Amino acid sequence: MHVKQIKMIIDSDFKNVPLISTVINRLCALTPFSGVKAFQIELCVIESIHNAIKHAYGNEPDHAVEVNFALHPNRLTFEICDTGKTIDSKYLPKKGVPSFEFDPDDLDNLPEGGMGLSIINEIMDQVVYTTADGINKLTLTKFFNANATKR
Amino acid sequence: MLNVRIENDILIVQPNIERLDASVAVGFKEKMADLIKRGHSMIILNLSVVEFIDSSGLGSIVSSLKTIGRNGDLVLCGINRNIMSMFKLTRMDRVFRIFSSEGEAISLLSK
Numbered sequence: 001m002h003v004k005q006i007k008m009i010i011d012s013d014f015k016n017v018p019l020i021s022t023v024i025n026r027l028c029a030l031t032p033f034s035g036v037k038a039f040q041i042e043l044c045v046i047e048s049i050h051n052a053i054k055h056a057y058g059n060e061p062d063h064a065v066e067v068n069f070a071l072h073p074n075r076l077t078f079e080i081c082d083t084g085k086t087i088d089s090k091y092l093p094k095k096g097v098p099s100f101e102f103d104p105d106d107l108d109n110l111p112e113g114g115m116g117l118s119i120i121n122e123i124m125d126q127v128v129y130t131t132a133d134g135i136n137k138l139t140l141t142k143f144f145n146a147n148a149t150k151r
Numbered sequence: 152m153l154n155v156r157i158e159n160d161i162l163i164v165q166p167n168i169e170r171l172d173a174s175v176a177v178g179f180k181e182k183m184a185d186l187i188k189r190g191h192s193m194i195i196l197n198l199s200v201v202e203f204i205d206s207s208g209l210g211s212i213v214s215s216l217k218t219i220g221r222n223g224d225l226v227l228c229g230i231n232r233n234i235m236s237m238f239k240l241t242r243m244d245r246v247f248r249i250f251s252s253e254g255e256a257i258s259l260l261s262k
Contacts, residue, residue: 014173017172035233036233040237040240046172046205050172050173054173100240102242107216107217110213110246111213112211113206113207115209118241119206122240
């Protein structure tokens with residue numbers, strides 16, 4: 001099966017992230033995803049990169065965030081890799097477990113942060129986090145067919 | 152970052168940036184807090200220039216709503232379809248009053 005791939009590496013500085021946004025937008029044009037779906041995919045990748053910068057690298061510049069995009073016949077995948085601090089698994093939302101279960105009328109307890117991983121979990125069909133040889137890798141998968149096996 | 156004006160005692164805030172994301176969220180939050188501290192409690196946030204919001208940007212808007220508290224309101228307008236999908240996904244569309252236009256927001260808040 002022919003898979004098309006591209007690897008991108010940016011320095012861990014927020015100002016570089018919009019460049020990746022532009023690329024993802026164009027890559028989604030090669031897929032059945034457009035409009036809102038393409039935006040949501042872009043959002044997931046950007047959230048992942050921001051997490052790497054903020055949490056893996058503690059907002060320090062001069063570290064590499066690697067984004068690998070693969071276009072498969074039936075899906076697309078993104079791998080967001082860093083060599084910083086590993087995410088504690090307790091912060092990884094579980095698929096199938098509802099997120100955003102706050103009371104919209106309870107002003108004081110509305111969430112202001114920590115929504116990134118839940119957003120990713122809601123949008124992407126598969127979210128896998130691995131750590132090996134000092135590399136943390138978040139793999140996001142979106143199937144072209146919404147009825148494809150998700151987990 | 153923000154264009155502000157007052158109409159009918161309502162503060163209208165319009166970010167002039169296309170991305171309200173992690174790189175600007177803290178600054179946005181601080182600027183909004185400053186405006187609210189100056190006594191503005193009825194605010195329309197016009198997002199018509201903004202094309203992309205991430206969770207940090209969304210969090211900064213929520214923070215602004217909490218800073219106003221129950222004695223005022225922060226309503227939104229000018230939200231594009233993409234960003235609206237994010238509000239629905241995070242259920243924040245149940246938290247904020249969202250208007251289709253600034254004019255509609257001004258009209259309803261002025262009553």
